Amino acid sequence: MTIPAQRLDQIANRFAELEARMASGTLEGDEFVQASRDYAELEPVAKIAAEVTAMREEMVGLEEMLADPEMKAMAEEELASIREALPDKERALAIALLPRDRADSKPAMLEIRAGTGGDEAALFAGDLFRMYEKFASEQGWRVEPVSMSASEVGGFKEIVANITGQGVFAKLKFESGVHRVQRVPVTESGGRIHTSAATVAVLPEPDEVDVQIDPGDLKIDTYRASGAGGQHVNTTDSAIRITHEPTGLVVTCQDGRSQHKNKEKAMQVLRARLYEKTRDEAQGAEAEARKAMVGSGDRSERIRTYNFPQGRVTDHRIGLTLHKLEEVLAGTGLDELVSALIAEDEAKRLATLAE
Numbered sequence: 001m002t003i004p005a006q007r008l009d010q011i012a013n014r015f016a017e018l019e020a021r022m023a024s025g026t027l028e029g030d031e032f033v034q035a036s037r038d039y040a041e042l043e044p045v046a047k048i049a050a051e052v053t054a055m056r057e058e059m060v061g062l063e064e065m066l067a068d069p070e071m072k073a074m075a076e077e078e079l080a081s082i083r084e085a086l087p088d089k090e091r092a093l094a095i096a097l098l099p100r101d102r103a104d105s106k107p108a109m110l111e112i113r114a115g116t117g118g119d120e121a122a123l124f125a126g127d128l129f130r131m132y133e134k135f136a137s138e139q140g141w142r143v144e145p146v147s148m149s150a151s152e153v154g155g156f157k158e159i160v161a162n163i164t165g166q167g168v169f170a171k172l173k174f175e176s177g178v179h180r181v182q183r184v185p186v187t188e189s190g191g192r193i194h195t196s197a198a199t200v201a202v203l204p205e206p207d208e209v210d211v212q213i214d215p216g217d218l219k220i221d222t223y224r225a226s227g228a229g230g231q232h233v234n235t236t237d238s239a240i241r242i243t244h245e246p247t248g249l250v251v252t253c254q255d256g257r258s259q260h261k262n263k264e265k266a267m268q269v270l271r272a273r274l275y276e277k278t279r280d281e282a283q284g285a286e287a288e289a290r291k292a293m294v295g296s297g298d299r300s301e302r303i304r305t306y307n308f309p310q311g312r313v314t315d316h317r318i319g320l321t322l323h324k325l326e327e328v329l330a331g332t333g334l335d336e337l338v339s340a341l342i343a344e345d346e347a348k349r350l351a352t353l354a355e
Contacts, residue, residue: 003093005056008049015039015046045096052093055086095346103204103279104170109146109272110161110202115178117196119153120185124306125198126155127329128179132163132172134331135338141165146265147253160269162205169204174317174341176202177301183308193309197302205268206275213271219243222259242266249273304337313337318344 018039021027027035059082065075112128114121136143141163148159163172180197188194221241239254240262251273253266305314306325313328314321320340327333 003049003052003090003097005053008053011042011046011049012053015042018042041100045093048089048093048096052086052089055082055089058082059086091350094350098346098349101170101173104173105167106169106204106206107162107164108169108172108202109205109269110143110163110172111158111200112156112160113158113199114151114156115197115199117181117194119151119155120181120183120194121196121198122151122155122157123153123185124155124179124181124196125157125159126151127181128198128200129156129159129161131329131331131334132175133161135334136163136165136168136331138331138335139165139168139171141168145255146269147255162268169202171338171342172202173204174338174345175200175303177303180302180305181308182305203272203276204279205272211271211275211278213244213267213274217244217246219245220263223254238262240266242270244270244274247274247277249277315341317341 018035021035022039059079062075062079062082065071066079068075110129110132112125112132114125117124133143142165144162144164146160146162149157151157178197178199180195182193182195184191185194219242221243222237223239223241224237238257238259239252240259241250241252242263243250249270251266251270253262253269255262255265303315303317305316306329307314308325310323311325312321312323313325313333315337318340320337322328322333322336324333328337
């Protein structure tokens with residue numbers, strides 16, 4: 001995709017203007033914060049745009065040198081090199097110029113729930129959580145469990161965690177959907193392969209300014225926290241259930257010993273769910289277009305199968321199969337899937353722009 005020279009000039013001029021404003025020392029408060037954010041977003045784009053401009057200008061100079069018999073051979077060699085490299089650089093610029101989801105830079109709320117399959121589904125939910133936990137560690141992110149409901153045999157009926165770091169939502173947003181596992185459960189004496197499932201949801205975590213919650217819209221209940229099998233975790237009413245009455249959203253948290261901490265964590269989850277609901281409604285007009293993209297975000301969509309007997313993982317949205325199940329579940333191999341999903345999404349959005 002060829003970017004017009006006029007667009008390259010606009011990028012360079014805008015970046016120079018931002019640089020001058022940042023260096024002027026006259027910006028304060030919100031104005032400085034906004035200018036800093038704009039500068040950080042534009043800097044990588046401006047860098048690629050400058051490289052494209054330099055390559056194009058070099059080509060013009062080399063083409064003029066072709067008329068000189070003494071310089072022709074060298075000019076032809078350098079021209080061939082630039083002509084080979086320029087399309088990749090222009091494509092990188094086109095990708096950098098694609099409209100960005102403003103939630104991409106945000107931390108994320110990860111929710112994993114056991115689906116069909118009983119105890120085996122709960123064990124698989126635990127496997128998925130550990131996979132994301134290890135992947136997050138590889139990325140230098142921080143994972144903090146917010147609430148969990150443990151299964152009696154291990155794993156989780158449900159677990160919610162907050163993941164913070166650089167570009168968390170941008171990398172994890174394509175993980176939402178139904179993950180399916182095919183394996184022989186440890187409780188299966190006959191060696192039969194069972195199919196179980198767990199649902200993953202990745203929600204961008206909003207700033208408080210992104211979601212305004214009226215305290216009058218909340219119904220807050222306290223109750224006594226309990227663990228697997230109904231055993232009491234503590235003897236105080238520290239568990240919290242918050243109902244957002246206008247939407248009917250219900251969030252519970254019982255993991256902290258403090259009622260205050262549990263309420264804080266529950267509000268964190270509620271804000272994320274309300275923010276995602278607002279995003280879904282805002283994107284309603286683009287629903288059909290979003291279905292064509294990799295990340296439709298539909299939690300009922302079966303997106304991936306983890307097949308233990310064959311040691312493979314298949315992502316059904318892009319038809320990619322990796323025969324490295326252990327590496328994927330260990331977190332180290334997940335980046336290959338994540339990168340492929342991001343690349344596919346970018347390719348489809350570039351194709352849409354080119355139409």
